[in-house]
Amino acid sequence: MKTMIAMLVTLSIIGVISGGGLAMLSSWADPLIAANKKADTERAIFQVQPEAKNYEKVDAVSYELYRVLDAGSNEVGYALPWEGNGFQGKIRMMIGVTSDLMTITSIEILEQVETPGLGTKITEDPFRGQFSGLKADPQVDWVKGVPPTKSNEVQTITGATISAKAIVAIVNDGLTNLRNDMKEGGVK
Amino acid sequence: MKKQVSLATEYTKGLWDQNPVFKQVLGMCPMLAVTVSAMNGIAMALATTFVLTFSSLIISLIRKIIPTQVRIASYIVIIATFVTIVDLVMRAQFPELSKALGPYIPLIVVNCLILGRQEAFSSKNSPFRAVIDALGMGTGFLIALASLGGIREIFGSRTLLGIQVMPDAFEPWLIMILPAGAFLTLGLMMGFLNYMALRKKSREEEEILSRHLQQSTMSIAKGQEA
Amino acid sequence: MELILIFISAAIVNNFVLAYFLGICPFIGVSNKLSSAFPMGLATTFVMVLTAIVTWLIYHMILVPYHVEYLEYVSFILVVASLVQFVEMFIKKVSQPLYRALGIFLPLITTNCAILGLALFIVLKDYTFIQSLFYGVGAGVGFTLAISIMAGIREELELANVPKSFQGAPITLIVAGLLALAFMGFAGMITV
Numbered sequence A: 001m002k003t004m005i006a007m008l009v010t011l012s013i014i015g016v017i018s019g020g021g022l023a024m025l026s027s028w029a030d031p032l033i034a035a036n037k038k039a040d041t042e043r044a045i046f047q048v049q050p051e052a053k054n055y056e057k058v059d060a061v062s063y064e065l066y067r068v069l070d071a072g073s074n075e076v077g078y079a080l081p082w083e084g085n086g087f088q089g090k091i092r093m094m095i096g097v098t099s100d101l102m103t104i105t106s107i108e109i110l111e112q113v114e115t116p117g118l119g120t121k122i123t124e125d126p127f128r129g130q131f132s133g134l135k136a137d138p139q140v141d142w143v144k145g146v147p148p149t150k151s152n153e154v155q156t157i158t159g160a161t162i163s164a165k166a167i168v169a170i171v172n173d174g175l176t177n178l179r180n181d182m183k184e185g186g187v188k
Numbered sequence B: 001m002k003k004q005v006s007l008a009t010e011y012t013k014g015l016w017d018q019n020p021v022f023k024q025v026l027g028m029c030p031m032l033a034v035t036v037s038a039m040n041g042i043a044m045a046l047a048t049t050f051v052l053t054f055s056s057l058i059i060s061l062i063r064k065i066i067p068t069q070v071r072i073a074s075y076i077v078i079i080a081t082f083v084t085i086v087d088l089v090m091r092a093q094f095p096e097l098s099k100a101l102g103p104y105i106p107l108i109v110v111n112c113l114i115l116g117r118q119e120a121f122s123s124k125n126s127p128f129r130a131v132i133d134a135l136g137m138g139t140g141f142l143i144a145l146a147s148l149g150g151i152r153e154i155f156g157s158r159t160l161l162g163i164q165v166m167p168d169a170f171e172p173w174l175i176m177i178l179p180a181g182a183f184l185t186l187g188l189m190m191g192f193l194n195y196m197a198l199r200k201k202s203r204e205e206e207e208i209l210s211r212h213l214q215q216s217t218m219s220i221a222k223g224q225e226a
Numbered sequence C: 001m002e003l004i005l006i007f008i009s010a011a012i013v014n015n016f017v018l019a020y021f022l023g024i025c026p027f028i029g030v031s032n033k034l035s036s037a038f039p040m041g042l043a044t045t046f047v048m049v050l051t052a053i054v055t056w057l058i059y060h061m062i063l064v065p066y067h068v069e070y071l072e073y074v075s076f077i078l079v080v081a082s083l084v085q086f087v088e089m090f091i092k093k094v095s096q097p098l099y100r101a102l103g104i105f106l107p108l109i110t111t112n113c114a115i116l117g118l119a120l121f122i123v124l125k126d127y128t129f130i131q132s133l134f135y136g137v138g139a140g141v142g143f144t145l146a147i148s149i150m151a152g153i154r155e156e157l158e159l160a161n162v163p164k165s166f167q168g169a170p171i172t173l174i175v176a177g178l179l180a181l182a183f184m185g186f187a188g189m190i191t192v
Helices: A002-048 A119-123 A161-183 B007-012 B028-033 B038-061 B068-093 B095-104 B106-110 B112-120 B127-157 B179-225 C002-013 C024-029 C034-063 C069-094 C096-102 C105-111 C113-125 C129-157 C169-184
Strands: A054-057 A066-069 A075-085 A090-098 A103-111 A141-143 A153-155
Touching (some): A002 A066, A002 A075, A002 A090, A002 B068, A002 B095, A002 C069, A075 A103, A075 A161, A090 A161, A119 A161, A141 A161, B028 B095, B028 B106, B028 B127, B028 B179, B038 B068, B038 B106, B038 B112, B068 B095, B068 B106, B068 B112, B095 B106, B095 C113, B106 C069, B106 C113, B127 B179, B179 C169, C024 C105, C024 C129, C024 C169, C034 C069, C034 C096, C034 C105, C034 C113, C034 C129, C069 C096, C069 C105, C069 C113, C096 C105, C105 C113, C129 C169
Antiparallel strands (some): A054 A066, A075 A090, A090 A103
């Protein structure tokens, strides 16, 4: 019986000290972690909307969305974080789009686990650069092996077609969602 | 009475003789997962050493008052607490590194090296010795992770610690960054190190043998003279 | 359909051992005989499924509502250790020969990073309860697959002339590397 008590007491004391210590550390760490996350999102927003000076979160939609403003607090467009499946795993990106949701200002890849040297080219120019000022009317299309002829086309990456097509699919998917909500007047 | 091991040996045994990765084959998961670059490997090793050292210290301090039936559970809680500390501090102060090492930081909890050390050493030695042992093991772990990380980084990305060391003309071996490359490189490394160790051992044995041969030849010669 | 994809992804495309480096210790240590590797895989799968269920419940019903997410690692590993203890007692009662066959390997499941890794990934990926279930089964099947294939190969290797310095861990790692290369062929199976 004595050992049972000793066991319980020891474990309880260790548990309490551990829990208490972690609680204190957590209250110090949590605000910093949140600030880091905010800084990351902010960096991505300004990356995809070079004209931006300020932004505000749009609460009217169920997903993360930011309205981007210029120095005069006029609306310049939107920054939409969106994700989907790539070749090796999840791809998460930030899509910058004009207010009419028809032209992409730029894209920024936030998370990806594509094949190094091949699929990872989606994060580099020239592939990424194709999206700056790209028309998404009615949607973004891809072409393979030849330079794009229309203003809403991008060329896939040689040897990494699937990764490239995944990016196009995610962009279209995100914009479609946004346009639906806009139509229903939910975004304003 | 236990043979008294010198403090210096207590530390150095972790570097080679009982190197956690190359000799004890422990800590394989992080060894393969985060060694895409030397910096990641070093960071992981430092985090692991932190957890190992402080866990060993605490557990050694309270080793006499923990009932044996709950010792494993206690070790686990203490280790997990320090891992949480490392994780929180990293996410708050070093977000880039935290993202690079990802879920492998919490996996330090199940690094058999740490639990193994508590069971084998900290629970039976003074706090000072336990800390020295932990630091030695940690250093050995650091050497292993840094070397594999360095090799993979040099051949897979042309850089070492972020600085380019290979000429642009060198086409990086992409396989080095992929899981397959980790397995293959580590397998080759361990095979090579074993080979060197075996060669050294057989040379030493040869030397001892030839010395004995010389001595017996000399005593036979002396005997014949007499 | 999505659930099937989660299962296949965990078992093959993103195999826990060959793609995420989880469960390496038993992978190297227990894979020398198929007769011990396969039961180890099954036991691990069993613990994984239970772990997926219990840790999901603990995270979503206790840790989050009470804002104590920082207790994730401590609580999860205690869950794994307890589950392994229970499974051990259960097997001992139900099948003595199986208990003796698995021997020391059972308690070692606790330190199998694949189990804790599974619990952590489920939280990271924010899976629902059903998704976690399929993910746990897939991960276990993948682990069993990897360790069984490895055991089969190693049994063949016994008849080959492996240089002394490469016997044991080194040759196993090299074989694992080749297996990882082979499994890379599955990438891209699960895209949109």
